[in-house]
Amino acid sequence: MIMNLIVLLDFNPIKPDLGLILWTTIFFLLFWWLIGRNAFAPIRDALKSREEDIQGALDEAKKAKEEMAKMKSENEALIAQAREERAQILKEAKEAKNTIIDEAKGTAKLEAQKIVGNAKLEIDIQKSAAIVEVKNKVGMMAIEIAEKVMKRELKGSSEHVSYVNDLVKEIELN
Numbered sequence: 001m002i003m004n005l006i007v008l009l010d011f012n013p014i015k016p017d018l019g020l021i022l023w024t025t026i027f028f029l030l031f032w033w034l035i036g037r038n039a040f041a042p043i044r045d046a047l048k049s050r051e052e053d054i055q056g057a058l059d060e061a062k063k064a065k066e067e068m069a070k071m072k073s074e075n076e077a078l079i080a081q082a083r084e085e086r087a088q089i090l091k092e093a094k095e096a097k098n099t100i101i102d103e104a105k106g107t108a109k110l111e112a113q114k115i116v117g118n119a120k121l122e123i124d125i126q127k128s129a130a131i132v133e134v135k136n137k138v139g140m141m142a143i144e145i146a147e148k149v150m151k152r153e154l155k156g157s158s159e160h161v162s163y164v165n166d167l168v169k170e171i172e173l174n
Contacts, residue, residue: 150164
């Protein structure tokens with residue numbers, strides 16, 4: 001028992017035995033190899049896959065960002081072009097409006113001149129017709145007056161009657 005006590009007294013956990021160190025090292029290396037093979041490799045592969053996925057996502061994000069910048073510049077160019085086209089269309093529409101208004105004014109002036117000319121011509125025709133009518137009426141009145149005067153003068157003289165009859169015959173022959 002004393003021996004046992006001495007062995008126990010000789011045991012020091014701080015100062016391990018050479019066999020214990022050997023077996024501990026062998027078990028540790030074996031454990032490390034098994035863990036490395038069965039746990040670290042899949043973890044390493046998973047981390048590598050995750051790293052590749054993250055890098056791919058970053059690359060896609062960068063590419064998407066570049067495409068968005070490109071699309072933004074294209075959209076701005078399209079907007080600028082649309083604004084220019086709108087301004088051009090408005091300018092052309094304004095010019096067309098002015099042209100149509102000018103043509104309408106010209107046509108209206110021509111029509112007005114034509115109407116005024118026709119009215120003047122109609123007035124001249126009516127005036128001439130009125131003058132002719134007045135002359136005809138004055139002539140008719142003069143003839144009636146002359147006829148009445150002649151009848152009065154010719155009542156008593158047979159010489160005058162024969163002279164008038166000769167004149168009437170002469171007029172009928174012409």
